[in-house]
Amino acid sequence: MPTFTAFTTLTGKDPAEALGLAMERLTPEPTGIGVFEIEDGSGLWEVGGYFTEDPDRAGLALLANMHGAADFTVSELPETDWVAKVRRELAPVEAGRFFVYGSHDADRVPEDRIALLIEASMAFGTGHHGTTQGCLRALDRLADAGVAPRSVADIGCGTAVLAMAAARLWEVPVLAADIDPVAVEVAAANVAANGLTGRVACVEAAGFGHPDIEAAAPFDLVFANILKAPLLALAPDMGDRVAPGGHAILSGLLNEQAAEVAMRYADCGLDVEDREDIGDWSTLCLLKRIE
The missing domain is CATH 3.40.50.150 (Vaccinia Virus protein VP39)
Incomplete structure (x- = not known):
C-alpha cells in the first residue's frame, strides 16, 4: 500500500493546530496528522499528514493559503518492510556490563555480559x-x-x-x-x-x-x-x-x-x-x- 506525506510550516501554535484540524476535512482523509513545534527558536511549527491515497494537492494549497502557511511538500514514500529494516539497522548496544540486542542478533551475545532482549516496538x-x-x-x-x-x-x-x-x-x-x-x-x-x-x-x-x-x-x-x-x-x-x-x-x-x-x-x-x-x-x- 503506498503512503503519501504532506508537510508545511507556519508561525504559532494556534494557527498550526487550526490547520491540523482543517486537514481532517480533506478528501481523501489523512490517516494521521501531526502538529509539532520546531525546537530551533524560530517560532515555526510543522504540520503534516499521512495518506494512503494521493492527497488533494489543490485542497492542500488552498488550506496553506488560508492559514498563512508555506506551500505543502507532498511526497510518496516507498513501500518498506519496516520490521525487517529496523532489524537490519539496529545493531546491538553495549553499555557497561549490559548488552541490549534483538532476537536477530542472538548469536552475537557475549558470554561475559548481562544480555537484555528488546525487540523494536512502539514503546520507547x-x-x-x-x-x-x-x-x-x-x-x-x-x-x-x-x-x-x-x-x-x-x-x-x-x-x-x-x-x-x-x-x-x-x-x-x-x-x-x-x-x-x-x-x-x-x-x-x-x-x-x-x-x-x-x-x-x-x-x-x-x-x-x-x-x-x-x-x-x-x-x-x-x-x-x-x-x-x-x-x-x-x-x-x-x-x-x-x-x-x-x-x-x-x-x-x-x-x-x-x-x-x-x-x-x-x-x-x-x-x-x-x-x-x-x-x-x-x-x-x-x-x-x-x-
Whole structure:
C-alpha cells in the first residue's frame, strides 16, 4: 500500500493546530496528522499528514493559503518492510556490563555480559538512544561502586529495559510503570521474553500513582527516563519516595536542560552525584540526602 506525506510550516501554535484540524476535512482523509513545534527558536511549527491515497494537492494549497502557511511538500514514500529494516539497522548496544540486542542478533551475545532482549516496538527504549544508554551506564557505575538496592522502580518504563537491567543485577522486586497502556503491554512482553516474569511487575500509572507503587515505597533506586517537563513535575514525589541514601537516575534531558532539573531536585533533597552527556542528551544520577 503506498503512503503519501504532506508537510508545511507556519508561525504559532494556534494557527498550526487550526490547520491540523482543517486537514481532517480533506478528501481523501489523512490517516494521521501531526502538529509539532520546531525546537530551533524560530517560532515555526510543522504540520503534516499521512495518506494512503494521493492527497488533494489543490485542497492542500488552498488550506496553506488560508492559514498563512508555506506551500505543502507532498511526497510518496516507498513501500518498506519496516520490521525487517529496523532489524537490519539496529545493531546491538553495549553499555557497561549490559548488552541490549534483538532476537536477530542472538548469536552475537557475549558470554561475559548481562544480555537484555528488546525487540523494536512502539514503546520507547531500545537502548540505541543516548538517554537509555546513559541510564544503563549510570546503573553500571552504581553496581561497580557496590550499591545494592532492596527495591527498584522504573517510572516511564517504555520497553522496561532499565527495570530488567536492575532485576538482572540484583534479586530484588522491581516495579515498571508507564502511563501508556501500549508501553505496559510491550514491557510485560519483554519481561516474559527475558525470563523475568515474577521479578519485574509492569503497571499502568502516571508517575508514582499506583497502589502497588505506593505500597512498595520508599525505593532505594528509581529510574525516570522521560522528558524535562514531567521530570520537573515529578520532583516532589521523587523526593518523598526515594529512601534516604538511595539513588535516582534521570534522563530524557537535553544537555542545556540538565542544570534546571538538577536544581529542582536539589530542592527536594536529591543532589547530583554523577552526570554523563551522550551527544545532545544528559543523564543525572542523584543521591537522596540523609537528614
